[in-house]
Amino acid sequence: xxxxxxxxxxxxxxxxxxxxxxxxxxxxxxxxxxxxxxxxxxxxxxxxxxxxxxxxxxxxxxxxxxxxxxxxxxxxxxxxxxxxxxxxxxxxxxxxxxxxxxxxxxxxxxxxxxxxxxxxxxxxxxxxxxxxxxxxxxxxxxxxxxxxxxxxxxxxxxxxxxxxxxxxxxxxxxxxxxxxxxxxxxxxxxxxxxxxxxxxxxxxxxxxxxxxxxxxxxxxxxxxxxxxxxxxxxxxxxxxxxxxxxxxxxxxxxxxxxxxxxxxxxxxxxxxxxxxxxxxxxxxxxxxxxxxxxxxxx
Amino acid sequence: xxxxxxxxxxxxxxxxxxxxxxxxxxxxxxxxxxxxxxxxxxxxxxxxxxxxxxxxxxxxxxxxxxxxxxxxxxxxxxxxxxxxxxxxxxxxxxxxxxxxxxxxxxxxxxxxxxxxxxxxxxxxxxxxxxxxxxxxxxxxxxxxxxxxxxxxxxxxxxxxxxxxxxxxxxxxxxxxxxxxxxxxxxxxxxxxxxxxxxxxxxxxxxxxxxxxxxxxxxxxxxxxxxxxxxxxxxxxxxxxxxxxxxxxxxxxxxxxxxxxxxxxxxxxxxxxxxxxxxxxxxxxxxxxxxxxxxxxxxxxxxxxxxxxxxxxxxxxxxxxx
Numbered sequence: 001x002x003x004x005x006x007x008x009x010x011x012x013x014x015x016x017x018x019x020x021x022x023x024x025x026x027x028x029x030x031x032x033x034x035x036x037x038x039x040x041x042x043x044x045x046x047x048x049x050x051x052x053x054x055x056x057x058x059x060x061x062x063x064x065x066x067x068x069x070x071x072x073x074x075x076x077x078x079x080x081x082x083x084x085x086x087x088x089x090x091x092x093x094x095x096x097x098x099x100x101x102x103x104x105x106x107x108x109x110x111x112x113x114x115x116x117x118x119x120x121x122x123x124x125x126x127x128x129x130x131x132x133x134x135x136x137x138x139x140x141x142x143x144x145x146x147x148x149x150x151x152x153x154x155x156x157x158x159x160x161x162x163x164x165x166x167x168x169x170x171x172x173x174x175x176x177x178x179x180x181x182x183x184x185x186x187x188x189x190x191x192x193x194x195x196x197x198x199x200x201x202x203x204x205x206x207x208x209x210x211x212x213x214x215x216x217x218x219x220x221x222x223x224x225x226x227x228x229x230x231x232x233x234x235x236x237x238x239x240x241x242x243x244x245x246x247x248x249x250x251x252x253x254x255x256x257x258x259x260x261x262x263x264x265x266x267x268x269x270x271x272x273x274x275x276x277x278x279x280x281x282x283x284x285x286x287x288x289x290x291x292x293x294x295x296x297x298x
Numbered sequence: 299x300x301x302x303x304x305x306x307x308x309x310x311x312x313x314x315x316x317x318x319x320x321x322x323x324x325x326x327x328x329x330x331x332x333x334x335x336x337x338x339x340x341x342x343x344x345x346x347x348x349x350x351x352x353x354x355x356x357x358x359x360x361x362x363x364x365x366x367x368x369x370x371x372x373x374x375x376x377x378x379x380x381x382x383x384x385x386x387x388x389x390x391x392x393x394x395x396x397x398x399x400x401x402x403x404x405x406x407x408x409x410x411x412x413x414x415x416x417x418x419x420x421x422x423x424x425x426x427x428x429x430x431x432x433x434x435x436x437x438x439x440x441x442x443x444x445x446x447x448x449x450x451x452x453x454x455x456x457x458x459x460x461x462x463x464x465x466x467x468x469x470x471x472x473x474x475x476x477x478x479x480x481x482x483x484x485x486x487x488x489x490x491x492x493x494x495x496x497x498x499x500x501x502x503x504x505x506x507x508x509x510x511x512x513x514x515x516x517x518x519x520x521x522x523x524x525x526x527x528x529x530x531x532x533x534x535x536x537x538x539x540x541x542x543x544x545x546x547x548x549x550x551x552x553x554x555x556x557x558x559x560x561x562x563x564x565x566x567x568x569x570x571x572x573x574x575x576x577x578x579x580x581x582x583x584x585x586x587x588x589x590x591x592x593x594x595x596x597x598x599x600x601x602x603x604x605x606x607x608x609x610x611x612x613x614x615x616x617x618x619x
Contacts, residue, residue, distance in 0.1 A: 132313065135599070136317075139560065143575075224443075233576055234580060251449065259453055260452075260453050273442060273446055277443070
């Protein structure tokens with residue numbers, strides 16, 4: 001009974017703090033509004049997106065310029081409506097981003113807290129491996145793996161991205177845990193016989209949660225960035241699954257001049273990408289300040 | 299100092315072995331083998347088996363690995379089968395490396411110039427409007443995948459204000475070195491500038507918070523109390539201390555040259571190593587890909603080495619350890 005009241009109060013306090021931070025920060029307010037509008041667009045748009053939008057090919061109405069035949073932004077090179085393709089792509093990119101960020105956050109919080117808490121040889125080996133992995137060219141390795149796979153489904157893409165790009169997050173959580181481990185409250189809990197997993201998840205975790213939130217936002221934006229970058233180059237998703245990156249692929253190679261002549265091919269996609277990634281990072285910072293009021297700017 | 303460097307170079311040996319194993323594993327992962335491009339459906343299976351045997355592809359993986367390492371040490375990286383059919387990989391890389399290097403060096407210099415000046419401007423005007431704008435700008439360029447900004451720069455400076463060429467490197471093998479050097483500058487500048495404009499974030503944030511930390515130190519207050527002007531304190535003390543950690547990052551800009559070039563070269567149609575990587579991957583030219591990965595791995599290790607040497611050189615405290 002007591003616990004429930006406490007939790008409720010924490011939740012309402014978070015929302016109140018979040019609002020207060022938004023009122024102070026015009027940019028964050030703008031980012032939130034744009035993100036909400038975009039999310040509504042994507043969610044409501046799903047109703048109108050035909051299921052075969054990726055595989056349909058309608059050569060007669062392909063590559064139409066904007067405002068022809070009732071297509072507001074024209075059609076893609078396979079003849080699908082550009083706006084609907086954009087909605088489908090944005091939702092695919094978001095699913096990939098969220099999937100990767102959730103997986104990486106779970107891995108990094110558990111693994112990072114455990115190696116930071118116990119230290120010793122596990123920590124030593126893990127850190128050497130992480131340091132080594134951090135100097136490796138992740139994008140090139142991912143590009144090679146994606147190209148050997150010849151087109152992946154969204155879910156296998158999420159899995160590969162998450163499995164190969166957790167090291168920096170684990171290192172961050174480990175560093176945060178190390179600074180908490182020697183605090184008095186952890187020592188007291190240890191002495192009074194609290195099991196280690198309880199110390200980790202009810203003692204240390206709440207104290208590092210503000211960074212976990214902003215790190216989640218950064219990872220989310222970063223994963224969308226990696227995914228769009230690689231699919232722009234033409235590696236990753238299988239034919240028929242579009243993402244914000246595959247929509248820009250038409251601009252690479254010999255048709256580079258269409259960047260200028262056919263602005264509608266990239267400006268809307270770019271705007272959606274900017275609102276998504278930048279908005280998510282800004283919101284993550286606001287959420288961080290809302291949780292940890294010491295970081296709030298006056 | 300020399301002992302620090304020696305110890306650091308020795309650490310590189312296991313790292314190099316680890317990198318080579320990783321790259322070898324990636325190469326094994328790729329489907330097909332080096333004869334992939336030279337075969338056709340009518341090839342006799344016995345001939346294929348003989349070719350595979352001659353190339354040692356039927357050996358166990360550890361013997362293949364040793365053989366591969368031996369070849370690499372002798373400078374034999376294999377032959378390209380798709381991008382430039384029949385050329386040795388060393389020849390292709392030798393031709394493509396100069397445009398990427400020139401672009402990478404200009405980009406690295408410009409990145410430092412831009413991010414240091416932005417950080418100074420922001421730190422001198424803490425919490426003022428210019429500081430806020432610079433922080434937002436840098437947050438944005440780091441959050442958004444930078445290749446989308448490359449389109450903007452391309453449209454602005456190639457089509458709307460046509461001062462830069464749209465594709466090519468300006469290098470012609472028949473011309474002399476100096477002619478090539480200057481004609482290449484015109485082609486390399488726009489991609490280099492574009493890379494620099496949108497990658498200031500990490501140095502900017504690091505240097506800005508360093509500068510703010512240093513400004514709050516006691517020695518600054520002492521100097522001010524003695525009557526030293528703030529701009530002199532800034533130039534003689536704060537800058538020197540705040541730059542120490544930045545200097546060590548110079549090594550890592552070597553590491554980023556190839557990776558950063560992939561998107562800039564693709565968008566701007568600038569045929570260097572980055573574009574070669576994409577071309578080789580799309581065409582499944584595995585000898586070229588393996589060689590490029592190896593080059594990148596070696597660059598990464600050298601970058602780390604250089605960074606550590608620089609930080610030991612500028613900061614004696616690092617050497618003691």
